[in-house]
Amino acid sequence: MSLIRTEELILLGGVCEDEALAAFAAAAENEKPEDYAHAYGLLLACDAENSVSAYIAHRILFEDNLFARRAYAGTLTPHIREAFRHDLAILQALARRAGRAFEQLEEECDDMPAFACGEENPLFGDDWASDKTLARLEAFYRTNGYGMFIANKAFTLQQGMLRPVRNTSSVSLEDLKDYEEEKRAVENNVINFIKGLPYSDMLLYGDKGTGKSSTVHAVLNKYADRGLRAVELQKDQLAEINNVKELLSQLPFRFLLFIDDLSLEEKDEKVTSLKASLEGSMNEKSANVMIVATSNRRHILKENFSDRDNSVHASDTMEEQLSLSDRFGLTVRFSSTGKKEYLSIVTQLARDMRLAIGEEELCALAERWAIAKGGRSPRRARQFIDFVFACLAENRAIDF
Numbered sequence: 113m114s115l116i117r118t119e120e121l122i123l124l125g126g127v128c129e130d131e132a133l134a135a136f137a138a139a140a141e142n143e144k145p146e147d148y149a150h151a152y153g154l155l156l157a158c159d160a161e162n163s164v165s166a167y168i169a170h171r172i173l174f175e176d177n178l179f180a181r182r183a184y185a186g187t188l189t190p191h192i193r194e195a196f197r198h199d200l201a202i203l204q205a206l207a208r209r210a211g212r213a214f215e216q217l218e219e220e221c222d223d224m225p226a227f228a229c230g231e232e233n234p235l236f237g238d239d240w241a242s243d244k245t246l247a248r249l250e251a252f253y254r255t256n257g258y259g260m261f262i263a264n265k266a267f268t269l270q271q272g273m274l275r276p277v278r279n280t281s282s283v284s285l286e287d288l289k290d291y292e293e294e295k296r297a298v299e300n301n302v303i304n305f306i307k308g309l310p311y312s313d314m315l316l317y318g319d320k321g322t323g324k325s326s327t328v329h330a331v332l333n334k335y336a337d338r339g340l341r342a343v344e345l346q347k348d349q350l351a352e353i354n355n356v357k358e359l360l361s362q363l364p365f366r367f368l369l370f371i372d373d374l375s376l377e378e379k380d381e382k383v384t385s386l387k388a389s390l391e392g393s394m395n396e397k398s399a400n401v402m403i404v405a406t407s408n409r410r411h412i413l414k415e416n417f418s419d420r421d422n423s424v425h426a427s428d429t430m431e432e433q434l435s436l437s438d439r440f441g442l443t444v445r446f447s448s449t450g451k452k453e454y455l456s457i458v459t460q461l462a463r464d465m466r467l468a469i470g471e472e473e474l475c476a477l478a479e480r481w482a483i484a485k486g487g488r489s490p491r492r493a494r495q496f497i498d499f500v501f502a503c504l505a506e507n508r509a510i511d512f
Contacts, residue, residue, distance in 0.1 A: 123177045124199040140209045165207035169233035176259025183253035185364045200240040265336040267343045281329040289457040302331050312441025313403040321491030322446035324406040342368040353389045361398045371405040390439035454488035461497040
């Protein structure tokens with residue numbers, strides 16, 4: 113039987129670095145039942161049920177490779193297409209070999225579990241190396257991105273590398289009640305960014321719980337299918353901000369470089385890095401990276417009481433504070449919530465959740481909740497509605 117030459121893979125060599133597929137490749141070469149049994153166990157451990165062809169197709173689809181990157185960017189060449197076609201043929205041969213081997217094992221061993229070998233992914237069809245399959249995969253990558261960017265829209269930075277955030281917020285702009293002008297300002301700026309029009313780095317500031325971070329998450333969710341992604345930086349990573357922008361500038365996506373709950377001490381060395389990244393350094397504003405920060409205060413730099421003792425120094429301090437905040441081209445204030453605004457948000461959320469409770473009773477309970485929890489805000493309103501929903505679902509008294 114001819115060998116499956118996985119070592120000849122040009123673009124998809126990383127697929128066979130997967131432990132289960134490496135085991136299948138070794139089994140296909142050795143033709144030993146025990147090797148196939150081992151590979152099958154690894155496949156089941158991956159929750160891939162019992163189809164090696166479907167598993168290989170899945171691995172190909174999510175493999176970060178040159179064909180996928182160029183397909184997304186619209187810069188495929190005939191040579192790259194043919195290299196990808198060559199690799200698809202090798203990997204389909206591996207899938208078919210595994211399928212035939214298991215058919216034989218099923219015949220020889222009465223207690224061998226049934227093993228599926230059909231090509232189950234509709235993108236691949238019967239012939240993985242066909243023009244139709246290549247066209248379908250090219251269209252898939254052009255729409256969805258490639259590699260880890262297909263199934264993930266938010267990332268963190270760990271040891272200089274992007275790591276996906278698997279459990280992201282599903283909040284939408286419609287879920288966030290009121291603050292229409294604030295949401296519109298943020299969304300319009302992001303739309304300009306996505307379209308390649310002039311845009312501004314953004315500072316969203318205001319009291320805690322007013323929806324600053326949630327607005328960023330909601331805009332990301334709305335425009336992820338248009339190539340928008342987000343990378344969250346912690347405050348202690350600000351010194352790396354220009355390196356991160358350089359990294360992201362090489363990728364064909366639009367990134368929100370998100371810094372949540374930002375506040376810095378005046379003498380913090382990270383202030384210099386952030387100021388330079390916003391404006392004024394050799395690192396020009398990147399076409400595909402927008403800095404978005406949230407803060408509870410308009411002036412990001414904290415002022416010490418000792419700074420106020422010297423009027424000259426106080427003037428310098430205020431100028432330093434403004435020089436950082438003003439480098440954000442767009443500043444959006446999320447104001448605190450009064451009683452009227454708070455109850456408006458409560459009633460809208462209750463309507464969305466279809467809560468079976470009268471408005472008068474709802475508002476009275478909401479006010480009690482605000483007093484008990486220490487204030488009114490959209491976050492408090494959401495927490496209250498979630499609590500009421502749970503009480504009604506369990507048919508118990510709304511008591512707190």
